Amino acid sequence: MNDTIAALATPAAPAALAVIRISGPESRRITELLLRKPVSWLPQKAWYRELWDGEQKLDDVVLLYWQQPRSYTGEEMVEISCHGNPLLVDRILAAYFSRGVRAALPGEFTQRAFLHGKLDLTQAEAIADLIHAGSLRSLVVAQQMQEGRLGRKLADARAELLELIAHAEAFLDFPDEDIDPEVGEEMLRRIDRLRSELAALAGTAPMGRLLREGITVVLEGPPNVGKSSLFNAILRQNRAIVSPHPGTTRDTIESLCQVAGYPVRLIDTAGRRTAEHPVEAEGVLRAEEAVRSADIVLHVSIASEPPDADVSAPIPLLPHQRLLRIANKSDLGVHPEHRYHLCVSALTREGMPELDQLLAREIAALGPDAAAGGAVNARQEAALRRAIAALDQAADAFRAGLACELWCLELRTALQEVGEITGAVTSEEILDEVFRRFCIGK
Known part of the structure; x- marks a missing residue:
């Protein structure tokens, strides 16, 4: 320094x-x-x-x-x-x-700003997010974090914890002064309220991950349903080769785009069928692997065909994954018994605005809205989870009637964890973790 x-x-x-x-x-x-x-x-x-x-x-x-x-x-x-x-x-x-x-060194200017009290650690991390933001929503969330919204919420949580600890320790230090700790439901209400606030912040981590890494959307289904055409239509550019011959797409094709301001990693896959060529078989295998890594899966069929014409049932998904059944080629007609979320035409772009809106709703459902105060990252979430666990221990000890020293110790642990997020309590290891991904000159 x-x-x-x-x-x-x-x-x-x-x-x-x-x-x-x-x-x-x-x-x-x-x-x-x-x-x-x-x-x-x-x-x-x-x-x-x-x-x-x-x-x-x-x-x-x-x-x-x-x-x-x-x-x-x-x-x-x-x-x-x-x-x-x-x-x-x-x-x-x-x-x-x-x-x-x-x-x-990378991030050294920002690290000096933190050490001189110009910003807290959440604001420092937000600067890196601001530089690397790949979508409008990522940019807005990073700006809100840089303004200190998360830091202010955590400062309020630390103030509440300090007040609870001070009251409890006053009872420990001066037992003869008739200073009683807050008892019963009021103490538990304050701890529970604080726990709920921290849990709400920790709940923004899934959306934070998606905003930083991008939402993976995979198009899958049988051959010749227009997956590549739909892929190009979503991107608004001819990125994938389109052909009427089955097996044209033999590998996954990826591209980055934005949907309603969200960063999206869009993946086109080979049509799922019994492959006659080993290269095509590898493409089908990679399609299944892509689906397993997806946040949202678009299972594509043909709108004019009856529902039982699609013999390739969607690949079983994990609980956090979302499935949308999309019928393409609606310009050729729509079967009266269709049971799809949406019918579109990649050729005429009929239904494409509605597909963007549907994707935006599904993306928003992947995690709590991060716009109100930012979205925590993995480091911040881990510290919040540890703080929540300490508050749970404090509440349990209080309900069990254990000594004041025991639940007060848990409150101090929660205070330590919250302080690590903002840098009020820090170590060289934490600083190395925060600043190692900064670019030089920032």
Whole structure:
């Protein structure tokens, strides 16, 4: 924390501009060593200057100074906007490195911001989610997390826990002062209410996983029902080869898209039938494997055919998976006894808007709405589950009439777990876990 770091904050590729960040106590002084014309270093004021490394001109740049503690990291900080040639960027960084500045590690700027109290750990994690968001809903949820919505809820939970612990420990420390702990139903109500709030936050983890990794939607069914045509229609591009000959699709084909703002990993599969060729048989096997990994399965049939014409029953699904029966080729007619969720035509796009809406409803049903306060990640969920378990133990001990010290110890465990989520209680191991997937320069 006492050294000065630097890194490129924009992609390392040719561009109109590049931004280099320097943060630490020596950022301003070392920048002055590269200037022939001084600047006054007024905070948040830009200067157009030339950077020099001895007698070698580096580039024409714009300097922006951020004064401690009102910078992103909470330290003295200089940002350099230069031409976006990677060779120029490397020369400027080399000039700083030769003067004692160190190359920043992945996520080190954000880690310094956390350590200086500029944000909590949930906000730091949200920054990584914001950078990698692959859909509109992922972006919105990451922005809400970055604003501190989850952190504020957890801060309220910690305050409630501290109040309960303080009351109980006052009774332990001063038993002769007639300070009684809250007893009976009121104490249990407070613990149960707190447990419900934490459980609601933990319940957003499934949707958080889907928003970060994408919802897997697999098209499966017999050959020649138009799975590849439907795949292309959902994507709104010709991604899969379409042919009237059975067995055209012999491997799974994947593509990323958005449905109602959700990130979707769409997979087209080979038609399920008794394969005559070993390559086609492998394709059928991979189709079954894809279905087993799906969040939502679209079993595709032909709309004009009677229900018993589809002899390929859907593959048995796991409890968390959702099945939608889609009848394609509705432009050729719809059988009066059809029993499908929806009839569509990939050719004319009839029913495709309704399919988007149906998919959006099914995706939303996979987990609680994350829009209200963000969606917790795996690390946060694990800590919440441990906190909930400790609260359960505290309530059980209280109901059993055990000593105050025992259930108070469980409340302290819950406080520790909640604190680990926001970073109020942290360790080097937790910080390594949070910042290891950040990009350099952030």
